[in-house]
Amino acid sequence: MSIITIIGAGQMASALSFPATENNNKVRLVGTPLDRNIIDTAKATGFHTTLKRQLPKIGIEYYQIEDVNKAIEGADVVICGVSSFGVDWFADNILSIIPENTPILSITKGMVNGEDDKMINYPHYFLSKVPSNKKLSISAVGGPCTSYELADKDNSEVVFCGDDINILRMFKSLFETSYYHISLSTDIVGVECAVALKNAYALGVSLAIGLAIGFDGSGKEHYNSQAALFGQSLKEIKHLLKLAGGGEENIIYSGGDLYVTIFGGRTRKVGTLLGQGFSFEQTMKKLKGVTLESIVIATRTARYVRGLAKRGIVKLSDFPLIIHVDDIINSGAKVDIPWKAFESEKI
Amino acid sequence: MSIITIIGAGQMASALSFPATENNNKVRLVGTPLDRNIIDTAKATGFHTTLKRQLPKIGIEYYQIEDVNKAIEGADVVICGVSSFGVDWFADNILSIIPENTPILSITKGMVNGEDDKMINYPHYFLSKVPSNKKLSISAVGGPCTSYELADKDNSEVVFCGDDINILRMFKSLFETSYYHISLSTDIVGVECAVALKNAYALGVSLAIGLAIGFDGSGKEHYNSQAALFGQSLKEIKHLLKLAGGGEENIIYSGGDLYVTIFGGRTRKVGTLLGQGFSFEQTMKKLKGVTLESIVIATRTARYVRGLAKRGIVKLSDFPLIIHVDDIINSGAKVDIPWKAFESEKI
Structure with a gap:
């Protein structure tokens, strides 16, 4: 059993609570300032208003953004669950409060243009935003998987990529179920670019x-x-x-x-x-x-x-x-x- | 203007008559023994019974298999238009009556198992069936293109592959239209295997x-x-x-x-x-x-x-x-x- 803090309560982030809780992990689902209504409703009824599904009954706690520190405290891992439009918000507000020894897995797909308009994937972009004296491990999820069908437990094949294969294996052990299948790759640039x-x-x-x-x-x-x-x-x-x-x-x-x-x-x-x-x-x-x-x-x-x-x-x-x-x-x-x-x- | 003899009057073979005649070529569409009814109806009404389309009004002549020699006589190119189930029929009955200097283009997708169950593509299979003292040039068509949509002039991208780039360019000049787009490749093994x-x-x-x-x-x-x-x-x-x-x-x-x-x-x-x-x-x-x-x-x-x-x-x-x-x-x-x-x- 691990404590998984998911920051961002959009559709895909919330859908991950299905495989996560099925593996007996505890999920702390934290809404961004834009997810206030989603969290309120889910807290009251268990229904996710944009995913349009009942979230798992057992194993989820809901947090508004004011309580994000409480949600991160004691978490074994943190999931960055924002869309690409929330990347800077996450970088500016959340990275600084995640402890060094807490691995991060990002579900955000996309990239930004860096110097000379080069493509920079989000894991590397996040790392560029972290003070050089702070070490964070940021892995990411790629592969074809829509949130609705994940919530409906359709078979899905995804790929987790990151620098450290042992951290990737740990993430896999948290999320792998009979319908959520996970490959691993240390080729972050390749996976993130492809997706x-x-x-x-x-x-x-x-x-x-x-x-x-x-x-x-x-x-x-x-x-x-x-x-x-x-x-x-x-x-x-x-x-x-x-x-x-x-x-x-x-x-x-x-x-x-x-x-x-x-x-x-x-x-x-x-x-x-x-x-x-x-x-x-x-x-x-x-x-x-x-x-x-x-x-x-x-x-x-x-x-x-x-x-x-x-x-x-x-x-x-x-x-x-x-x-x-x-x-x-x-x-x-x-x-x-x-x-x-x-x-x-x-x- | 070239004379294009298409042997096999199935859906894809017949659909090729649209770009072919649009480029002012003369098409001779020859039915296999299985296409007797298709040829009869098309001859009488212009309607193709399995493609379910009116074939081009101008530029096509229809032949039953008895007249295949007449259809090949004077042809600039021959199209092998049979399905993979007709490959042996084509090899046994048609290859021998195609003159050496008449380039062949095959639309059949598939392969057979050769020695050690190796994959042999149809152009190479056909060549293995030709007496060693006869030289034939056999190119082939690959790429995503359904016959109905070709007949409806939907934009399609295909690839012609063969040993000789000049022959491929000649074939391209016969068929290239505003909706039928053709890449060329001398990698027969690669293209044919992929398709x-x-x-x-x-x-x-x-x-x-x-x-x-x-x-x-x-x-x-x-x-x-x-x-x-x-x-x-x-x-x-x-x-x-x-x-x-x-x-x-x-x-x-x-x-x-x-x-x-x-x-x-x-x-x-x-x-x-x-x-x-x-x-x-x-x-x-x-x-x-x-x-x-x-x-x-x-x-x-x-x-x-x-x-x-x-x-x-x-x-x-x-x-x-x-x-x-x-x-x-x-x-x-x-x-x-x-x-x-x-x-x-x-x-």
Whole structure:
């Protein structure tokens, strides 16, 4: 039995309470300032208002953010459960109060641009925010897993990555169940790059859905064009993985994660609306209130690619899909998939 | 303008007449002995009975098999348009009547087991059937493209592979249109392996659909488990590509093709029924009359893997998904996905 303090009570963070409590761990679920209502309701009724599920009856304690110190005290591990929009909040407010010997596991997928617009994954970004005299161990979760289906105990394969294989094995022992399957990898750069990029490219693949159903939405969904964009996505991600210094075998995580994200909700919606012919502004208006990590990650990926191109390391024409996505969302370009630019000749 | 003789009037072969005639080529569509009715109806009405589309009005001539010699006479290229079940028929009856200087392009996806159960792709299999004093050039088509959507002019990205890049470029010039996009590769082994295997693994991924909807079909489709099997498929295909001597970059064709095949028709149906809990015999009965290339290719892939394992080159445990699929279809095993066997540790 371990004490697992999860900070952030969003859907995925809260869904982790299922495997965690099933293994007889004690979960302390701490809401961020944005999760006040989620925590209040869950405390009163056990119901999670955005995950739309009853959380496990036994083994969870709920905390508002004021009590975060109490929630961390005595915890064996801390889970960073914020979305990519909460990363700075977590870095600024929480990292400083986590004791040195308490391993952290982050579920946040994404990356930021560092110097020269390089891609920096969140575990490394967090570490850059910690005073140099404080040592923290920050691992992360990747792989295709939607929160609803985890809560429903669908079989899911994820990967935990981090510097220390023994810490990863410990995390695995906390969460591994008959339906939550966990691979381990010390290739943080590779895993995190593979899973961060899938959000950007899921948006790209979804453009084909919108193109097929048309502006009035009455058309029939096609798969050839989606498959073409899926293949091109894998091609560009493979290239980016190599540039970032991640192992190319991580492409399997991008593939699975891309697959599930296209059937997910939000990212598919953005790409579909854009593909239908709505402008980026119209699309944003229609999806008001929805957090759009795919927009952020697509923008950042394109910035990374443009930075590399500027320094002569790649050609922009090696990344026609992400550059087009970026042009659509950041420069008002109309959707016009550069199909011919995807063609290659391998001799 | 070129004369393109397509032998085999099935769905994909016939769908190719759209890009071919759009480029002002003359198509001679020759039915196999099994396509008699398709040719008769198309000749009379232009309607293709299994593709369920009107074929192009201009530029196609229809031939029954008795007139195959006439159809080949003067042809600039010949397309092998049979399914994998017609490969031996094509090898035995057609290869011998194709002149040496007439390039062949095969659309058949799959492979056979050769000596030591090795995988032999169809272009190489065909060449092994040609008398050694006859020189034929046989290229092939890979990549994600369903016939219906090609006929509907959905954007599709395919890859033509063959020994001779100039012949490939010539083929590309015949078929390339605003919706049919063609990459070229001289890595026949890699491309053909990548696209053949997707049928086997699409069956594997589809098991998760059946498991989710249950025996009575009333359950809700899940994606985490499909994504897990999708990722595992890419992992095993990557490994097989390497063993076969194909370039690992071809994984992008497997990915796209796997994606479209899971939404396709027949392979998805087999996997779903098996996943629901129907035995292989019951599944075959329900799908009576449907050609099931996925069954054949899964069996052959497993045979290849077992052959390698016997010779100490791989461990069966490196390929848990395809071995389980093989056990289901060839040894009466119940569906019981070996989730834990998919887990890995990378240090």
